[in-house]
Amino acid sequence: MSRRDEILDVAVAVLEEQGPDAVTMRELAARMGIRAPSLYKHVRDKDDILAGLQERALIDMARHLAAAEPGLGALADAYRSWAMAHPRLYEVATRRPLARERIAPGVESAAAAPIVAAAGGDEHLARALWALAHGLVDLELSNRFPPGADLDATWRKALTGFEK
Amino acid sequence: MSRRDEILDVAVAVLEEQGPDAVTMRELAARMGIRAPSLYKHVRDKDDILAGLQERALIDMARHLAAAEPGLGALADAYRSWAMAHPRLYEVATRRPLARERIAPGVESAAAAPIVAAAGGDEHLARALWALAHGLVDLELSNRFPPGADLDATWRKALTGFEK
DNA sequence: AATTCTTGGCTAACACTGTTAACCAAGAAT
DNA sequence: ATTCTTGGTTAACAGTGTTAGCCAAGAATT
Numbered sequence: 293m294s295r296r297d298e299i300l301d302v303a304v305a306v307l308e309e310q311g312p313d314a315v316t317m318r319e320l321a322a323r324m325g326i327r328a329p330s331l332y333k334h335v336r337d338k339d340d341i342l343a344g345l346q347e348r349a350l351i352d353m354a355r356h357l358a359a360a361e362p363g364l365g366a367l368a369d370a371y372r373s374w375a376m377a378h379p380r381l382y383e384v385a386t387r388r389p390l391a392r393e394r395i396a397p398g399v400e401s402a403a404a405a406p407i408v409a410a411a412g413g414d415e416h417l418a419r420a421l422w423a424l425a426h427g428l429v430d431l432e433l434s435n436r437f438p439p440g441a442d443l444d445a446t447w448r449k450a451l452t453g454f455e456k
Numbered sequence: 457m458s459r460r461d462e463i464l465d466v467a468v469a470v471l472e473e474q475g476p477d478a479v480t481m482r483e484l485a486a487r488m489g490i491r492a493p494s495l496y497k498h499v500r501d502k503d504d505i506l507a508g509l510q511e512r513a514l515i516d517m518a519r520h521l522a523a524a525e526p527g528l529g530a531l532a533d534a535y536r537s538w539a540m541a542h543p544r545l546y547e548v549a550t551r552r553p554l555a556r557e558r559i560a561p562g563v564e565s566a567a568a569a570p571i572v573a574a575a576g577g578d579e580h581l582a583r584a585l586w587a588l589a590h591g592l593v594d595l596e597l598s599n600r601f602p603p604g605a606d607l608d609a610t611w612r613k614a615l616t617g618f619e620k
Numbered sequence: 621a622a623t624t625c626t627t628g629g630c631t632a633a634c635a636c637t638g639t640t641a642a643c644c645a646a647g648a649a650t
Numbered sequence: 651a652t653t654c655t656t657g658g659t660t661a662a663c664a665g666t667g668t669t670a671g672c673c674a675a676g677a678a679t680t
Contacts, residue, residue, distance in 0.1 A: 295628085316667085317667060326628090327630065328667085329629090329669080334628085338666095386598070387551055389600075390598070390599055390600050414613070416606075416609050416614075419592075419601065420614035422591070423591030423592040423594075423595055423610075424587060424591055424614070427586070427588055427591025427592070427594065428584075428587040430587075431586070431590060434554070436550075436553075436554055441583070442580075445580050446580045446583045449578070449581055450583075450584035453584070480637070481637080481639085482637085482638095490658070491658080491659065491660080493640080493641095494658055496639075496640085497658075502637095
């Protein structure tokens, strides 16, 4: 495993354990037993680390979505459950422009594939479904829904419009 | 107009002109002809400023949505056009937990009202519609859709599921 | 075997961030 | 005439990402 990958491992751990503000060059370095400037021997800058996290999130989510049972409902469940299992990672991967230059080719389309399949190949429908799921997750993660809202019911209602 | 409101005015200007990273206490102060520490006489901390921006965004968006023609399509257009007219403000207002304690009561429900109305009072449907619109806007703003994607068509397709 | 090159660490330092403390002048209130 | 409040000031601190310059150890080359 490359040193860069070790850094990304540590970054994921810090992110999920202590939140995004704790993902600092000095904290990552400390966990690895080195000093912050040494990180730059393996990584271009902090943005490079975040792009790495984004790529990892896409890959992992793609695998999770691909393993879902067939059908729109199961796919939606998979999407939501992945996000809720890795909330910080979901945010950091999602709330920044896709760094297409820094991400291995095919990763983006692999993540999209299960959704496109569920949409029967209709790319507009696929994007609509994706946006719907992302919107629900994003609003839930940033506490925009009133406390106590029955989000299971909301998800069910949301999907009725699209189930054939 | 209170000094706090002046600060928020400046913050909005800096945000839209130079992006979120430029919204710094020293930059805001410089534009007002004072020094950074003086801002703290009118504002609790930087988070207080961001909460103020969030409140302003909600109010302005509520007015814009309320002025839309009746019908789901027009409401969706209004939502999207407001976001595209104030992209940075939309982000900063949306990508942080709703600071309900710092926001005037009624603002949140006023912003939600037009959507709830369009949903015929069904709160789950309203939240689904909101999430759909937010998801589409959010993904567009962070450049997640492939370059050149026909988003008008995606919006049209997205709404077909919900038009009665 | 002797030399050079590369790798991956180090310290020191810089410019910038939000924020606090301590001070002070001017007008309002008593 | 005195005191209090308002809204500004400078100096400073801890923490951020990042660069420059140095150096030891192992790899590679002659």
